[in-house]
Structure formats: C-alpha cells, structure tokens
Amino acid sequence: MTEQRRAELAEALAEVRTRIDDACRAAGRAPEQVRLLAVTKTFPVTDAALLCDLGMVDLAENREQEAVDKAAELRELRPEAPVRWHMVGRLQRNKARSVVRWAAEVQSVDSDRLADALARATGNAIEAGERTGPLDVLVQVSIDGDPARGGQPLGTLGALADSITRRSELRLRGIMAVAPLTMTPQEAFGRLAEAADRLREDHPEATELSAGMTNDLEAAITHGSTCVRVGTALLGTRRLASP
Numbered sequence: 580m581t582e583q584r585r586a587e588l589a590e591a592l593a594e595v596r597t598r599i600d601d602a603c604r605a606a607g608r609a610p611e612q613v614r615l616l617a618v619t620k621t622f623p624v625t626d627a628a629l630l631c632d633l634g635m636v637d638l639a640e641n642r643e644q645e646a647v648d649k650a651a652e653l654r655e656l657r658p659e660a661p662v663r664w665h666m667v668g669r670l671q672r673n674k675a676r677s678v679v680r681w682a683a684e685v686q687s688v689d690s691d692r693l694a695d696a697l698a699r700a701t702g703n704a705i706e707a708g709e710r711t712g713p714l715d716v717l718v719q720v721s722i723d724g725d726p727a728r729g730g731q732p733l734g735t736l737g738a739l740a741d742s743i744t745r746r747s748e749l750r751l752r753g754i755m756a757v758a759p760l761t762m763t764p765q766e767a768f769g770r771l772a773e774a775a776d777r778l779r780e781d782h783p784e785a786t787e788l789s790a791g792m793t794n795d796l797e798a799a800i801t802h803g804s805t806c807v808r809v810g811t812a813l814l815g816t817r818r819l820a821s822p
C-alpha cells in the first residue's frame with residue numbers, strides 16, 4: 580500500500596518537475612529559479628511523509644486547523660526531515676498565534692490587521708522560545724480586485740508592503756496570487772508580474788512571485804513565477820473539503 584503510493588507520488592513528482600523544467604526552458608529561465616510547493620491539503624500526513632522521503636522540503640496547507648495537526652504529526656513521523664511549511668489559505672486573525680508556531684512562511688497576508696496580528700504573535704513566540712526568527716510573509720493580491728477569494732487589491736499593495744516592512748517580526752518576501760476565473764492565466768499573470776516589478780522598485784527584497792497551480796503553472800512561469808503551488812498534479816484529485 581505504502582509502496583504503491585510512494586511509486587505514484589514519485590511518478591507524479593517527476594512529471595511536475597518535467598513540466599516546470601519545460602516551462603522554464605521555454606521562458607529562457609533556470610529551473611532553480613522556481614520553487615515547488617506541494618499543497619497537501621485534504622491528503623493524509625502519510626503522503627506528506629512520502630513526499631519528504633522523495634526530497635520535497637516545501638509543503639503547503641490552506642486551512643490552519645488541518646495544518647497544525649498535520650505539521651505536528653509529520654514531526655513525529657519524520658523528525659529529521661528539513662520541512663518548511665507554508666500557509667497559503669485565508670487566515671483569521673485569531674489563528675495568528677497558532678500559525679506562527681508551525682509555519683515558516685505565510686503567503687496569504689492580505690490586510691494590515693492580519694499583518695499586525697502575525698507580527699505580535701511572532702514576537703511572542705520568539706520570546707517564548709517557540710520560534711527562532713522572523714516570519715517570512717507574502718502579500719496575497721487580488722488580480723481583478725474581487726475580494727471574494729481574499730487578497731489585497733493591486734492599487735493598495737504598496738501601502739500594505741510598506742507597513743509590513745516596518746515590523747521587525749515580519750520579513751516581506753514577495754507576493755502571491757490565484758488567477759481569477761474572469762481572465763486568461765496569461766492576462767492575469769501578466770498583470771501580476773507588472774505589480775511585482777513595481778513593488779520591487781521600493782522593496783528590492785520582495786523577490787518572490789508565488790503564482791501557478793496545477794492548471795496554470797506554465798503561464799505563471801512564463802510571467803516570472805518563482806514559486807508554484809501544486810496539489811492535484813502531485814497528490815491526485817481532492818474530495819470536496821468537509822466544512
């Protein structure tokens with residue numbers, strides 16, 4: 580059972596890496612410029628452990644409650660694995676205290692109030708010896724301005740980025756987005772790339788552009804993505820998440 584799953588995941592991982600390599604080659608970019616995040620949401624911790632065995636380091640979750648348990652279980656299963664967990668989903672401020680204890684990076688910061696909560700929680704966790712350093716954060720932006728899926732509108736990205744960099748507990752790494760259904764991935768990631776370029780004029784350290792998922796990672800890489808977040812193509816089709 581485990582052996583079969585390991586083989587499945589190994590094959591899927593090789594296929595995703597080939598897609599990334601091909602897209603990089605087509606865009607004249609080096610494959611090392613694109614990180615692969617395995618989005619393990621809805622899949623069991625045993626899958627996360629197998630991905631670690633296959634050399635994956637960057638794992639991502641989109642729901643805090645599921646992630647906090649999975650991260651703890653993975654620490655038991657693979658205490659030596661050099662895992663970095665990333666939070667990529669909507670986050671409520673009252674979860675800040677918990678998320679900074681398991682996440683190396685939060686990619687879904689989309690308001691000043693959330694940034695404030697994360698900064699305070701990180702400071703407290705460092706003081707309590709539960710964290711060693713600042714929290715890496717990405718601002719989640721809404722490419723079409725529709726707040727439904729979360730995300731800061733592009734027009735106010737600069738102000739939020741400025742505010743994040745004033746907090747010593749947070750380290751602004753870049754921006755993240757999910758392509759809206761209302762435009763083609765090419766158009767969406769084109770706009771996102773322009774926003775990333777503008778942001779880097781004021782914040783040269785904000786080098787990460789987290790864009791691209793199972794269905795649109797090639798378009799994202801064409802437009803400069805440095806981090807693709809892949810669930811389905813690695814782990815298979817998700818059953819509908821239970822509420």
Ligand SMILES: *Cc1c(COP(=O)(O)O)cnc(C)c1O
Binds near residue numbers: 618620641667
């Ligand atoms: C689920 C999820 C992904 C992965 O999506 P797939 O289409 O399964 O690859 C990427 N990013 C975010 C924010 C997600 O919630």
